[in-house]
Amino acid sequence: MSLQKICEIIAAEPLTPHAYSITLEAGRIAEEARAGQFVHIRCGDGLLLRRPISICDVNGSRLRIVFEVRGEGTRWLALRGAGEALDVLGPLGHGFDLTGEKLLLVGGGIGVPPMLHTANCSGGEVHAALGFRSADRAMLISEFQQAAKTVAVASDDGSIGVHGYVDGLVREAAARENGFSAILACGPKPMLRSVAAVAAELQIPCQVSMEERMGCGVGACLVCACKTADGHYRHACKDGPVFRAEEVCWDD
């Protein structure tokens, strides 16, 4: 069940030159949050729509979000400080199915934060493959090192970890660990498309979290309509954001 709550900001800090971390006292929103779910945050009085941000971590009734500034809403959010309050709706969406003994969690860019909560929710063995554009955008690596058995990092420009894309890490991890029960991924669509292709080739079930543009967050508008492989459309907000990779139409 999703709740709307005015949540006090416990901590707010820049994480990288591009990303911010906010920890909220979120009560039952935090306590009920599952892996891969998100919250919808009212960002400023002038903006009609809330902004969807994934749940990065939960500690009791405290909930952490990590976000990059993209436009007006996230710019407003980045200026908030401890002691202020946010209007939060959540937890929303269908998250990851964590069934399986050995999971590979794959995050790309701002798709990395939800994989931390996913790692902490999983009861089984977890490995992580994280991709960033460059070293100055890398985040949460030490937290993943605590939550996962192995953590591999890649960057587009080679300034941190392996020089290359994260799908290369998926292939290497699968060979090294003798396969996985499932691959769970979040990141930009081209990255998800590549990870889904590698997973299909290796015959490993794959789930992807689609961070589409979103309007209402509860399935009442069509802003986040996602084309599926059968030619129909589904709402990323209420049917997703997590889908089985083979459900997604990757042509768009």
Ligand SMILES: Cc1cc2nc3c(=O)[nH]c(=O)nc-3n(C[C@H](O)[C@H](O)[C@H](O)COP(=O)(O)OP(=O)(O)OC[C@H]3O[C@@H](n4cnc5c(N)ncnc54)[C@H](O)[C@@H]3O)c2cc1C
């Ligand atoms: C389920 C879900 C979870 C998300 N989790 C996170 C998260 O944990 N951290 C984070 O930083 N961001 C996350 N996002 C993306 C975040 O919601 C957008 O960056 C934010 O809504 C932009 O709002 P704005 O007002 O700052 O920018 P706007 O003024 O609305 O847009 C600025 C620019 O960003 C682009 N944009 C807006 N929304 C998206 C989007 N969803 N994907 C790609 N480009 C977009 C616009 O096309 C435009 O070019 C998530 C999105 C979804 C749907």
